[in-house]
Amino acid sequence: KKIVDLYNNKLIKLSPNIKLPKFEKFIKSSFHLYIIKIFKSKKINRDNLLLKLRKKGIFTNVHYLPVHLQPYFKKFGFSKGLFPNSEKYGEEALSIPIFPNLTKKQQFFIINEISKNLI
Numbered sequence: 001k002k003i004v005d006l007y008n009n010k011l012i013k014l015s016p017n018i019k020l021p022k023f024e025k026f027i028k029s030s031f032h033l034y035i036i037k038i039f040k041s042k043k044i045n046r047d048n049l050l051l052k053l054r055k056k057g058i059f060t061n062v063h064y065l066p067v068h069l070q071p072y073f074k075k076f077g078f079s080k081g082l083f084p085n086s087e088k089y090g091e092e093a094l095s096i097p098i099f100p101n102l103t104k105k106q107q108f109f110i111i112n113e114i115s116k117n118l119i
Contacts, residue, residue, distance in 0.1 A: 003107060004031050006104070007034055007098075008020055011036065014119070017041060018039065019092075021035055036094055037092040038094055044117055046094050052113070056109075061095045068086070097110060
């Protein structure tokens, strides 16, 4: 929870280029993923940010490819364009590192690298 709180407090400053996950106070979470949404701009998009962060040793990931775009579902006739909302989410969502042993130093490095690329 402390890791999530620090991300929330620091990354909120990047709005409107980013959307943070919303956690209701009455919901308890294991916070096994911290997914931010990167809004495409002239400067950056999610895929560019992912590559830039990885070059700095920050291993981000995409969670998840919309179900109807999974290779298995092609044989059932599913294709791009059928579910635009899930596709939009799939193009914007980026998981950033969160794990119990993530240090504040590591977390500030992640926050600073995200900030440098979005401002």
